[in-house]
Amino acid sequence: MRRVASRPGLENEGRVGPDGHEQHPLVGSRVRDIASGGEGVLAAVTHEVHSDGRVVRIAHVRPASGVEWSTAAENVQIP
Template sequence: MSEVYEYLPHPLLRRRVRDIASGAEGELMAVVNENVSSTAIERWVELAYVRGASGLEISTAVGNIEAAGQ
C-alpha cells in the first residue's frame, strides 16, 4: 500500500473559508489526498481541514469549501 496521505496545494490555504455542507467557517489549514482504504484495494479522497474559532478542526470534501463571504 502507498503512503497514507499527501499534502496538496490549494489557492485558499490559510484563508477564511466556509464548508457549504455544514455552514461552518474557519481557516483552511490543509488539503490532503488521504488513503481511506480498509482493504487491499486503495481508495483516495481529497479532504480539506478547516479550523474554526474554537480551535477545533473539521474535515470536509475539497469540493465543499468556498471563500467565506461569497
C-alpha cells in the same frame, strides 16, 4: 509530485507532496464548508488513499474556537 484535475481559477490546486498534503491556493484563507455551514481557516488539504485505490481529498478547517473539522475538499468555498 502528481497533478489532479483542477477547477478554473485554481491553477496550482492539486500539487501533492510526498506527505499527502496538497498545495491548495486557499490554505490559510477564510473559507466556508457548504456541508455544515461552518466557517474558519483552511488549515490543509490532504489526500487519503483508500484500500480500493480511490483518492479522497479532505479539507481541514479550523474555526476561531480552534477545534478543527474535516470535510470533502469540494465543499470548501470562499465566504
